[in-house]
Amino acid sequence: MDIEQKQAELIEHFVKQAKSQKGSALANVIIEATSHSSLFAFSEILAVPNVAELQGSEYSVFLDILRLFAHGTWSDYKSNAGHLPQLVPDQVRKLKQLTVLTLAETNKVLPYDQLMQELDVSNVRGLEDFLINECMYAGIVRGKLDQLRRCFEVQFAAGRDLRPGQLGNMIQTIANWLATSDNLLLSIQEKIKWADTMSELDKKHKKEVEEKVEEVKKSISLKVGLKPPCQKLHTVSRQTWSSEVMRRSSILNLVE
Numbered sequence: 030m031d032i033e034q035k036q037a038e039l040i041e042h043f044v045k046q047a048k049s050q051k052g053s054a055l056a057n058v059i060i061e062a063t064s065h066s067s068l069f070a071f072s073e074i075l076a077v078p079n080v081a082e083l084q085g086s087e088y089s090v091f092l093d094i095l096r097l098f099a100h101g102t103w104s105d106y107k108s109n110a111g112h113l114p115q116l117v118p119d120q121v122r123k124l125k126q127l128t129v130l131t132l133a134e135t136n137k138v139l140p141y142d143q144l145m146q147e148l149d150v151s152n153v154r155g156l157e158d159f160l161i162n163e164c165m166y167a168g169i170v171r172g173k174l175d176q177l178r179r180c181f182e183v184q185f186a187a188g189r190d191l192r193p194g195q196l197g198n199m200i201q202t203i204a205n206w207l208a209t210s211d212n213l214l215l216s217i218q219e220k221i222k223w224a225d226t227m228s229e230l231d232k233k234h235k236k237e238v239e240e241k242v243e244e245v246k247k248s249i250s251l252k253v254g255l256k257p258p259c260q261k262l263h264t265v266s267r268q269t270w271s272s273e274v275m276r277r278s279s280i281l282n283l284v285e
Contacts, residue, residue: 032169
């Protein structure tokens, strides 16, 4: 079973539980949900009317706990620990896992020093063990531990519940991306149009050159066809020429 399908089944289970419980029983459902090793989304549980009714009651701190696991981090818990119930070890591990997901939302390279501070881990060995055993093996993140650069390179991170106001920011980001894409598409279309125009001009020029070449060929052929034939020289055989000379000589002798 993949992580998404398992998440969906767990969410459905705890939503049904929350709808059917109130007071202390509902508080126990919240503790169970926030302690479960495979559940990392809580907005659907928060949306249950029975859960919202905890606000202002003696169990309102459990509503605060659920909100913390939906949107907060380990640092947020430490800042408000005096107003919240003490977390059990499973909840501590879960909140630290969620903290890693929050950090990975905005940065794909997480320095070890930052992670150790945010997770209250005192050494690199402990940090790497947590990232490997509690995050990567759980399937919520994938990445590379770089001991030389002392950082965790995030390749994938599961998404958390949307925080209040975050949806509007996401919509604006998508709108900006669409506007940029439209401008890029328009620029590409203009480039294609320009290329098509240049191609047509090139074809036209090529055709004109070919037509001129044909005209020159025809002109040359026509001039060769109209050239007058060479006149034949009138030749006289040697024998005829000798006879004529002798005849004229005889005539001259008679006259004398």
